[in-house]
Amino acid sequence: MPLSVFDLFKIGIGPSSSHTVGPMWAAHRFALQLDARGLMDQVARVRTHLYGSLALTGKGHATDKAVILGLAGDVPDRVDPDAADGLVADICASGRMKLFRRHDIAFDCDGDLEFHFGEFLDAHPNGLRFAAHDESGSALLEEAYYSVGGGFVLSGTEIGKGADPPGSNVRVAHPFNSATELLEIGRRTGLPLADLVLENEKAWRSEEETCERLRNIWRVMESCIERGCRESGVLPGGLEVKRRAKCLKEGLLARPEGALSDVLTVLDWVNLYALAVNEENAAGGRVVTAPTNGAAGVIPAVLTYYMRFVPGARERGVFVFLATAAAIGMLYKTNASISGAEMGCQGEVGVACSMAAAGLCAALGGTNEQIENAAEIGMEHNLGLTCDPIAGLVQVPCIERNTMGAVKAINAARLALRGDGRHFVSLDKVIETMRQTGYDMSTKYKETSLGGLAVNAVEC
Ligand code: SF4
Numbered sequence: 454m455p456l457s458v459f460d461l462f463k464i465g466i467g468p469s470s471s472h473t474v475g476p477m478w479a480a481h482r483f484a485l486q487l488d489a490r491g492l493m494d495q496v497a498r499v500r501t502h503l504y505g506s507l508a509l510t511g512k513g514h515a516t517d518k519a520v521i522l523g524l525a526g527d528v529p530d531r532v533d534p535d536a537a538d539g540l541v542a543d544i545c546a547s548g549r550m551k552l553f554r555r556h557d558i559a560f561d562c563d564g565d566l567e568f569h570f571g572e573f574l575d576a577h578p579n580g581l582r583f584a585a586h587d588e589s590g591s592a593l594l595e596e597a598y599y600s601v602g603g604g605f606v607l608s609g610t611e612i613g614k615g616a617d618p619p620g621s622n623v624r625v626a627h628p629f630n631s632a633t634e635l636l637e638i639g640r641r642t643g644l645p646l647a648d649l650v651l652e653n654e655k656a657w658r659s660e661e662e663t664c665e666r667l668r669n670i671w672r673v674m675e676s677c678i679e680r681g682c683r684e685s686g687v688l689p690g691g692l693e694v695k696r697r698a699k700c701l702k703e704g705l706l707a708r709p710e711g712a713l714s715d716v717l718t719v720l721d722w723v724n725l726y727a728l729a730v731n732e733e734n735a736a737g738g739r740v741v742t743a744p745t746n747g748a749a750g751v752i753p754a755v756l757t758y759y760m761r762f763v764p765g766a767r768e769r770g771v772f773v774f775l776a777t778a779a780a781i782g783m784l785y786k787t788n789a790s791i792s793g794a795e796m797g798c799q800g801e802v803g804v805a806c807s808m809a810a811a812g813l814c815a816a817l818g819g820t821n822e823q824i825e826n827a828a829e830i831g832m833e834h835n836l837g838l839t840c841d842p843i844a845g846l847v848q849v850p851c852i853e854r855n856t857m858g859a860v861k862a863i864n865a866a867r868l869a870l871r872g873d874g875r876h877f878v879s880l881d882k883v884i885e886t887m888r889q890t891g892y893d894m895s896t897k898y899k900e901t902s903l904g905g906l907a908v909n910a911v912e913c
Pocket residue numbers: 747748793797798799801802839840841842847848850851854900
């Protein structure tokens with residue numbers, strides 16, 4: 454099934470694409486099903502069962518809030534992040550919900566959301582099951598969904614029986630499933646990777662509309678950074694993690710001459726952009742899933758570095774960056790996974806780093822071979838990166854890890870640009886290595902908060 458740039462870059466809310474954005478879409482899809490089958494008016498109760506990683510880290514990732522909002526008719530790209538908490542609080546306090554914005558039902562925020570700790574559905578570590586009942590308690594509809602990473606959701610039928618998910622009949626101009634194929638198409642057509650991807654996007658919409666949507670993705674990334682640099686205080690969830698971006702920015706602006714004596718000040722700015730995005734994400738703010746929420750800071754940080762520090766940077770470079778980064782993300786999504794629950798953090802921050810390295814290399818004029826090299830370097834040195842969020846919150850190590858991913862991506866692009874594109878390990882091989890490493894990794898290091906920092910760092 455061909456993927457679009459906008460499957461990789463989606464506007465949503467924090468803190469997690471697989472645990473917040475995906476479950477909200479799943480709940481929304483279930484409510485849609487009730488509506489489409491004419492069952493809505495008979496519904497008296499909806500119960501939601503959360504399994505695997507959604508149960509183990511769902512509270513810290515606001516999965517409960519996301520399910521409530523989705524059932525109530527909200528979707529991640531349109532929900533108002535500032536109003537979401539109030540809406541959920543009202544539903545929980547009143548014990549009533551307007552299902553899909555129109556049908557009043559009883560809703561018990563504790564009893565109707567069940568966290569099945571230690572139980573996993575067979576098809577995927579992030580499973581959830583909805584059941585709608587009528588007044589007599591008879592089941593009207595039951596459906597399982599799987600949040601497979603990056604906000605993607607598959608129903609039980611789609612994941613289990615290989616049924617084609619929506620959009621799978623789209624035919625793109627330059628189909629590809631591997632980096633080798635991508636490079637071959639580039640050689641044959643003489644087109645840069647970004648142009649190949651933008652040609653493919655015409656299967657979904659006009660070029661003008663694609664440009665406008667890319668512009669909007671960039672606008673949301675920029676405003677996320679701006680907001681992240683304005684807000685201060687402590688992040689929600691109980692860990693008492695202080696937001697750092699505002700203070701860091703004030704320090705950088707207070708001593709601008711410091712940049713003259715310290716050429717690495719640019720790294721402070723890159724760190725700032727990533728911190729700002731991931732603090733916003735942790736606070737449940739508006740972010741672009743890139744390709745996941747936990748890793749949402751890497752690409753905006755590197756893109757902002759490009760726009761503010763590279764002489765001659767322009768909007769066309771932003772489009773080239775995003776299209777190229779998306780092409781690399783598609784390869785990971787197709788041949789491995791971008792889910793922390795399946796791959797560990799190598800599948801989130803590692804993939805974002807690889808995508809950002811390729812995007813920056815392309816925006817700086819790299820050849821297709823250099824871009825593939827940059828993407829490969831970006832992942833090679835993230836292989837084995839585990840996912841062990843403390844208290845199940847997307848805060849420690851996630852926020853800082855994005856700063857590391859961003860800086861590593863810039864270095865990967867620079868390393869690749871200093872070469873001629875020839876290198877030892879191919880991108881396809883590193884993606885396959887990531888996949889194997891992910892499946893070999895113990896479950897406790899895959900978004901369950903059962904190992905690593907999550908058990909060794911003292912909670913304060
Ligand atoms: S450690 Fe990485 S994969 Fe795990 S929640 Fe944090 S950002 Fe996501």
